[in-house]
Amino acid sequence: MLALTRNHRQTRTWLQDKLWGDRGPAQAAASLRQSLTTLRDLFNRHIEVLFTDRTWVWLDATHVDFDHAVCGAKGEVLRGFDLREEGFNDWLRQSRLEFSERDTRWGLLEAPAEPDRRWYLELMTHSSDEPTLTDICEVVNAGLMEALAVIGLHPVLGSRGDMASRPPRATDMVVRTRALKAGLGAILSVSVTDGFGALKWQVRREIEPRRCKELHAVQVEIVQMLQDFAARTEAGSLSGARWNAHSNGCQALMGILVPGSMALAEIVKCSEAAIAAQEKGVYHAVLGFAHLLLYGERERLSAPDLDQIMESFRTSLRLSPENGLCQALAGHCHGYLLRDLERNASMTREAVRLLPNSSACWSFHAVSLVYRERYDEAVYAASRAVFLSRGTALAPLAQSMESFARLMTGDTNGAIRAGEASLDGIIFRPTVVDLMTAYAQAGRLKEGREKLDLLICREPNLSLNLLKSQDYPIINPAHRAAVVEAATLLGLN
Secondary structure (H helix, E strand, O other): OOOOOHHHEEEHHHHHHHHOOOOOHHHHHHHHHHHHHHHHHHHOOOOOOEEEOOOEEEEOOOOOOOHHHOOOOOOOOOOOOOOOOHHHHHHHHHHHHHHHOOOOOOOOOOOOOOOOOOEEEEEOOOOOOOHHHHHHHHHHHHHHHHHHHHOOOOOEEEEOOEOOOOOOOOOOEEEEEEEEEEOOEEEEEEEEEEOOOOEEEEEEEEEOOOOHHHHHHHHHHHHHHHHHHHHHHHHHHOOHHHHHHHHHHHHHHHHHHOOOOOOHHHHHHHHHHHHHHOOOHHHHHHHHHHHHHHHHOOOOOOOOOHHHHHHHHHHHHHHOOOOHHHHHHHHHHHHHOOOOHHHHHHHHHHHHHHOOOOHHHHHHHHHHHHHOOOHHHHHHHHHHHHHHOOOOOOHHHHHHHHHHHHHHHOOHHHHHHHHHHHHOOOOOHHHHHHHHHHHHHOOOHHHHHHHHHHHHHHOOOOOHHHHHOOOOOOOOHHHHHHHHHHHHHOOOO
């Protein structure tokens, strides 16, 4: 099964499910351990071929060869082989189907040097007497840019008539946003064409530019519709392992960037599935971050040790050193887990340089600045993240970071405004902590107590001693002092 898997690597849980799915988790784990002991005796006598850790089992492909990985190999995969395990038989059927559809070196396909498709985002400009229409397009484009980036499609930006140094190919997609006057309002149009200009998708909505809430609602609707269209379009060009990796990776990433939208254990499973299908740096970064969240939430029985968490990030940066999101997630881990605040700041700064239009990168950079007590810069970074995330699912995370930064500058009203806006989208423990503190500092004790009660419902063992201890995930000493002072004022024992 390892030999017939891309990268020759699978997780322990995946193997247990496929080979011993009819047994309980403890029995399946014991059976896997026994099988691995037997295989090590066979394979690793003279040179190490089979490797394991607490999460993964893999083969070193440099020391072995595989019949069905040879170019031009024929014949049915594992012909005549059968197990009385439904999970294994499902996997075997899928493997045979994939092999029968390939005429190249099976299982070892390299990603093409050029992407199958580029996405272009045309930045429309209007005449000087129509500034409102330009503003509308910029607001919508900011949401479209983030929506495409979230699903792994970082669009090429350009102005009309100058899309980029390289013109779109026939297979590329060009997203255009237009706003036209219509009486007292405007008609907003977003379209997608191929490189030849053939229309592939379009949506139009009438809006009243002076009604901000109406514009925001239309923006959110269009962003979500384009994201769905882009995902379906990419699905048509990806198949098998590549689509499995892409879909699982996107789902895991959204679970991290929209806290509370997925159970942490599910984020781990999705990222492991993405890595097993196609090993990419960002998938390792997401896996490491999911384990970091488990660790931070003190669910340490479910998380690996610190060395394994850091190994995920080291692998991520080795595979994708120029990926801004990998830099941001790894940088946050250095600050949060290792208390290496200088490395945290330099890596998140590099993330912003690599992906200047990513609200996620700006959010993590804002946190790194708060850790180093550079509060005014943190407010700017968080505000930038909020601007870039308008109309997307990432907005609550950015607003949470803004609340954190403003709290530390002493802007309690700004912290409350941003924190409450964040809680409209997600219930994020750090945001609740910061809102509790801001309300207490503002003298609004009733509202502060409501936030403290919300924390206690989530963490029944919450106490002043816990807030003071290093076990509670607060990095900045001034932040910890403010939280403890607020909790004392609100009556926490």
